[in-house]
Amino acid sequence: MSQIPSNNQEIVSVSDINNLAKGLLEKDLSNVWIQGEISSFTAHGSGHWYFTIKDKKSSLSCVMFKFENQNVLFDPKVGDELILNGNISIYAPSGRYQFNVKHIEVFGEGALLKAFEDLKFKLESEGLFNQNIKKEIPYLPLSVAVITSETGAVFRDIINVLRRRSPFIKLTLIESKVQGKTADKDIVQAIKRANEIKDFDLIILARGGGSIEDLWCFNMESVVREISNSQLPIISAVGHETDFTISDFVADLRAPTPSAAAEIISQNHSNLLESFSRNKIHIENRFLSLLSQLKEGLDLKIALLRHPGEKLRETSQKLDNFETRMKGTLINISLEKKNNLEGNIALLKRSSPISSIKSSQNRINVGSMKLINLISKNIETKKKTYLQNINTLEAVSPLSVLGRGYSIVTGEKNNIITSSLGLKVNDKIKARFKKGEVLAKVIEIIDEE
Template sequence: MPAAAASLTPSQLNTLARELLEGSFPAVLVEGEIGNLARPASGHLYFTLKDARAAVRCALFKPKSQWLKFVPREGMQVLVRGRLTLYEPRGDYQLLLDTMEEAGEGALRRAFEELKQRLDAEGLFDPARKRALPTFPRRIGVLTSPSGAVIRDILSVLRRRFPLLEVELLPVPVQGTAAAAQIRALLARADASGRYDVLVLARGGGSLEDLWAFNDEALARAVAACATPVISAIGHETDFSLTDFAADLRAPTPSAAAELLAPDAIELHARLEHLQRRLLAQHESGLRERAQRADRAFLRLHAQRPQARLEAQRQRLVHAQLRLAGTLAQRLQQGSGTLRTLAAQLRAGHPRRRAEQLRGQFQALAARLRANHPRQQVERQRERLSALAGRPRALLIQSLQNDVLHLGGLARSLHAISPLATVDRGYSILQREDGSIIRSVAGVAIGERASARVGDGDLQLQVTGILPKRGTGNAS
């Protein structure tokens, strides 16, 4: 006989059913249409999730409903994740939700995240492989829709900041199933042409589905493989696409991309004026220093001329003659005193031998006196001076020649860096009426008067036309 069935109360039965449901279905993903949506004052959300043949009750409590990125509405298709349980007071099973998102965008978001993680793991988004943008790009290519506001915004910013920058529109569709392939093909052609310093991928804002062309895997790989630096400016600041991660630089908006690319002309002009002032100051300082060196060399050369050296030697000779005359007079006086002493001794009656000795001494002293006579000393000094007179002159002449050669080298160096030397070689210096130098056609207006300094005078000119430098025109 079969065993007797256990007797249960409704509450016990519902508890067993709830435990069975929660144990068998820990978490489920369900997609369906919202119906019977209720928003009580508590902040919870209650609705049914239905399809053509069935419906299930759902509850999303306030702490989790606050994180929704959209406002749920009747008839909206959503994808929910939650736990299956039993609402015991009514005996109905329901889903207690953890997350809810719009069905179409949710699937796209999951596909985007999965592809992003896979490409990032391959190293496609590695910052180390990205190239720096040129400081002063000359020509950029913008891949965007020709009919949208994006290209107008970019051109407006570039005209304001740096009008000399060349911009070429490379028209492509930016939305639709075929957009990614067309963008990829045109990007490859632009990169292979070598015409552009930077390429910009740009598009206005939109939903994830609208921006999906820029999440194409092949397009992201093509962006990473470009030899030309690429800027990705897709959507608004909060929008992200795979091309943003693969590009060398992500701009939050297309206008921000233009700001990043173009230097500020006003700021650049101020910087150039500062550099010009520094260059002129250094040039003038160098000229002053060389002029001072030339003056010092001239003074040294003037002080070492033969006449000055001969005058110095002549003064030395006069002083030497005066000292010699004083010394000879002193010695002559001493010798006269000695002779007077000897004469006094002879007159006093010394013996003959002593007299002969004294006579011999007298004769020796007389010979020394004659030998040291001032006339003889002066004659010997004159002969010595004559022998030495040629040596200072030769040394002075040699030193003078060396200084002349050095001074000539300094003069040639000064002449080589002089602007007038450049003018003498056939060039000219263009100046405005206020005396400022004309360095670029960008700073000259039609009809403006100017002057050109040439080697033998100035020419008065008037600008009748401006021709840009060859090879800098806009490419078609």
């Protein structure tokens, strides 16, 4: 808010002075053309461009808002020499002096030409213009999709050419805009539809002549890449013979005009009747030549033909000779088989297993007798040794000692007592005899001297 001091001097706020300066500048400098070089450039996430241009003495901050720059056909970068149109203004919140850009182009060449060359260089570097990846145009296409405007004369021109040169080619119009801001999106969708239908042999992308701005949709990267991705071969027939678009470079074939494209696809059809005529003459001549050769061969065979009776006599003699050879061969085979049979019989007799079996049986009988005798002797020896061992065990057995009147005395803890020295009166002891045991108590200990 303005305030009036006591000396009647008006005092304004910072915002007021910035807004006042902003209004004055925008009023007096509302349509200014400026040339300068970009020294810094930022494309903000909001879509606005913020950059600085300079000359040898000064620099100027610039802004180009999203709704202004979305139609710019190239991407500015540091070092570009530009021509800008717009108005001088002040960004009131910070009091920063800036140039609001409405229009931008490259100095020394049109922006469209620069965008054309930049995109052409980029796609050529990626190999999209390589002849090795281009699809072959069908020799005799029968179904063709034409992508163009329904209201233009292009489609009628193509129909007229094909009606005259090849009326049996089926044409299908896939309507699309071919000029304007949204034309590139229409063309991309039309190419996709043509590939989805899968009833076409190729696509003609067509438009009449016009300025570079009119034809610019055929230089859009989206259109060029869709042409490259198409499964169907595409003929680019855009503009006049002197007009070139990037679509021409990436398409599988370029035609100077839409009518020329129709002539190209119908050329082989129009030559077909002439080719049939030439082939007919060639076949007739070939047939007559073969007929003449067959006649000459037949005459030669007639000259060499002999009387049937002579041929029969010769054949009969050959049969007699064959019969004689066959009889001799059969006799020789029979004798050879007989000799082989007799030899095999003798060999079988010599190698008969009966004698071998008898010899083996005798050896087994003798071996069995020897084994039985050896087992009997071994059993007898083992029996004697067993009896001797029993006698020895009985001799040294404690039971045998007990049988001779001795006994085994043990204490309360089952310890064997061999001397009276370890006993006391009233100790309990146990005596084991050969048969039975007794429990006793020590009454008196008698020492042996």
